[in-house]
Amino acid sequence: MAAKMYYDKDVALTPIEDKLIAIIGYGSQAHAHAQNLRDSGLNVVVGLRDGSSSKAKAEQAGLRVASIEDAVKEADVVMLLIPDENQPKTYTESIEPHLSAGKALAFGHGFNIHFGRIKPPADVDVFLVAPKGPGHMLRRVYADGAGMPSIFAVEQNASGNAREIALAYARGIGGTRAGVLETTFKEETETDLFGEQSVLCGGVTHLIQAGFETLVEAGYQPEIAYFETLHEVKLIVDLIYEKGFEGMRHSISNTAEFGDYVTGPRIITADTKATMKDVLTDIQSGKFAEKFIADAESGFPYMNEQRGKMRTHTLEVVGKELRDQMPFITKKELEV
Numbered sequence: 285m286a287a288k289m290y291y292d293k294d295v296a297l298t299p300i301e302d303k304l305i306a307i308i309g310y311g312s313q314a315h316a317h318a319q320n321l322r323d324s325g326l327n328v329v330v331g332l333r334d335g336s337s338s339k340a341k342a343e344q345a346g347l348r349v350a351s352i353e354d355a356v357k358e359a360d361v362v363m364l365l366i367p368d369e370n371q372p373k374t375y376t377e378s379i380e381p382h383l384s385a386g387k388a389l390a391f392g393h394g395f396n397i398h399f400g401r402i403k404p405p406a407d408v409d410v411f412l413v414a415p416k417g418p419g420h421m422l423r424r425v426y427a428d429g430a431g432m433p434s435i436f437a438v439e440q441n442a443s444g445n446a447r448e449i450a451l452a453y454a455r456g457i458g459g460t461r462a463g464v465l466e467t468t469f470k471e472e473t474e475t476d477l478f479g480e481q482s483v484l485c486g487g488v489t490h491l492i493q494a495g496f497e498t499l500v501e502a503g504y505q506p507e508i509a510y511f512e513t514l515h516e517v518k519l520i521v522d523l524i525y526e527k528g529f530e531g532m533r534h535s536i537s538n539t540a541e542f543g544d545y546v547t548g549p550r551i552i553t554a555d556t557k558a559t560m561k562d563v564l565t566d567i568q569s570g571k572f573a574e575k576f577i578a579d580a581e582s583g584f585p586y587m588n589e590q591r592g593k594m595r596t597h598t599l600e601v602v603g604k605e606l607r608d609q610m611p612f613i614t615k616k617e618l619e620v
């Protein structure tokens with residue numbers, strides 16, 4: 285059975301029109317939620333920690349800023365949009381004490397509820413609205429008059445109105461312009477972690493890197509390798525995004541299409557798919573979450589080592605030089 289999709293025509297803003305929404309944080313997701321909701325005519329306050337470097341940026345964007353504690357006290361809906369690893373401490377210290385009955389606690393990702401790291405009181409609504417894309421793009425597409433597909437889930441419905449509030453919120457950030465569907469915290473958390481690790485981030489970057497290194501190690505110019513294995517990815521993916529596989533294959537040569545069918549399965553093999561299944565198992569069992577939180581609690585030694593290695597990789601060094609000569613690529617600065 286096809287999922288029920290919600291679009292602008294199906295969803296009213298009314299359930300949150302008279303409410304105050306506190307957006308906690310002003311990073312990738314938070315700045316986009318705050319600005320999109322405000323531009324949809326809703327009442328927003330941004331809650332930031334003491335001494336936050338984001339205060340000036342949020343105020344410059346015309347948003348009201350308060351401490352996290354004051355924002356939670358004032359608000360009806362509290363959307364927690366700081367990094368997953370930092371959420372439990374901030375929740376316990378600055379949110380929970382002020383989360384009185386009848387308020388709603390919301391998330392952009394189900395990680396901390398699903399893995400039991402935040403346990404809200406029973407008398408508040410708990411929901412998530414997860415846009416399927418990066419926060420900077422959430423703002424960009426909204427400002428361009430478009431929207432980003434989003435999914436929502438209700439974990440606690442203390443008010444009896446949590447679904448309507450979540451859907452109205454999804455409309456406020458522009459989700460219903462593109463399509464919104466209902467999920468659970470479990471499904472959102474597990475599919476999101478799987479997608480970003482196996483395909484969107486881990487899969488794509490490591491595929492590009494392996495292709496780039498293969499060409500450079502064989503003696504080809506790094507600049508050509510960069511254009512071939514990285515720059516052109518966007519152009520091919522744009523066609524897939526707009527027209528699906530068939531539409532993309534219509535645009536490429538028969539030579540490329542033939543190579544796609546013959547060589548694709550040599551690169552992404554049955555073993556790759558078996559590994560994807562193992563990755564999914566580690567996500568479902570909580571093994572990945574434990575590993576992530578352990579690294580975070582030690583100050584991210586593993587993650588910082590990986591960041592350092594890539595910063596000096598020829599792919600990144602050559603890529604920056606080439607992108608600097610293409611102002612049409614870099615003209616869209618990230619606002620936060």
Ligand SMILES: NC(=O)C1=CN([C@@H]2O[C@H](COP(=O)(O)OP(=O)(O)OC[C@H]3O[C@@H](n4cnc5c(N)ncnc54)[C@H](OP(=O)(O)O)[C@@H]3O)[C@@H](O)[C@H]2O)C=CC1
Nearest residue numbers: 309310311312313333336338365366367370392393418419
């Ligand atoms: N990035 C994305 O596009 C997506 C993210 N999500 C989810 O959205 C949530 C937010 O992620 P993301 O936008 O990447 O987060 P960011 O890393 O961009 O968040 C940065 C913001 O969090 C604040 N912050 C960081 N640590 C603390 C802390 N200990 N106490 C108070 N404030 C803190 C920062 O404050 P300051 O300004 O003071 O430095 C800053 O405003 C996560 O649940 C994530 O999984 C979901 C979909 C996509």
Ligand SMILES: CC[C@](O)(C(C)=O)C(=O)O
Nearest residue numbers: 416417418419476480484
């Ligand atoms: C793909 C990564 C993501 O899940 C996202 C932008 O949707 C994230 O956690 O940032």
Ligand SMILES: [Mg+2]
Nearest residue numbers: 393476477480
């Ligand atoms: Mg994610």
Ligand SMILES: [Mg+2]
Nearest residue numbers: 416417476480
């Ligand atoms: Mg995601």
